[in-house]
Amino acid sequence: MPATLDPVRPIQLDEIREARERIARTIVRTPLVRLELGQDFPDIRLKLENLQPINAYKLRGATNAVAMLSDSKRKRGVWTISAGNAGQGVAYAARQAGVPCTVVVIETAPESKIARMRALGAKLIPVPYEAAWKALDDRAFPGVDGTFVHPFDDHNFIAGHATMGLEILEDAPDTKAIIASIGGGGLITGVAIAIKSIKPEIKIFGAEPET
DSSP states (O other), X not given: OBSSOSSOOOOOXXXXXXXXXXXXXXXXXXXXXXXXXXTTSOOEEEEOGGGSTTSSTHHHHHHHHHHTOOHHHHHHOEEEEESSHHHHHHHHHHHHHTOOEEEEEETTSOHHHHHHHHHTTOEEEEEOHHHHHHHHHHTXXXXXXXXXXXXXXOHHHHHHHHHHXXXXXXXXXXXXXXXXXXXXXXXXXXXXXXXXXXOTTSEEEEEOOOO
16 A cells, blocks of 8 residues: 555645655754865765765655554554665654554665664565565565555655755755756655756756666
8 A cells, every 4th residue: 555646646845845844853954065176176065865864865755754644554554665775764764653664675685774674673574676676566565564655656755855955955045956866766856846846947967877
């Protein structure tokens, strides 16, 4: 059962602002730090999401998705599919909210991330990569109940990530362009919606590993 309506719908600026208020007590408002490369280089600033409690931005989306669950859904718990960061985010947010959490974890995930998800109280179900992707497509996994929090294709998750865009414009209103990483696409989608809703002239670029 998805945490939000399926399919994902367009996200409105008001939803992003509401998400910001909703997650404020759980996430860190991370700084923009200037990257000093010398006077011949452009002004580049880094959004230090590694300072979040799980060392990753996905805590934003996870916290928003968990916070929007009804009381009945909270009792049934949440689950997600992850190789690490999304799982840590959902596990952390669920623990903060007192909600049971299960992570269907890709069995090749780093041991350090597996250990952290377990330490955060998540029940882990290791599966092969192919099985994880099938579960993503199905939004279901045998024997796992509760609300499925998709690690990127969920508008509540994306709205949480979008709060970074609000912070960037507050801290650097003269921003001309933003470069965001692309994995599943949830980060760049959220940030782009927030930025373009306020300053449509700002350019958004995606960066993706060749592999």
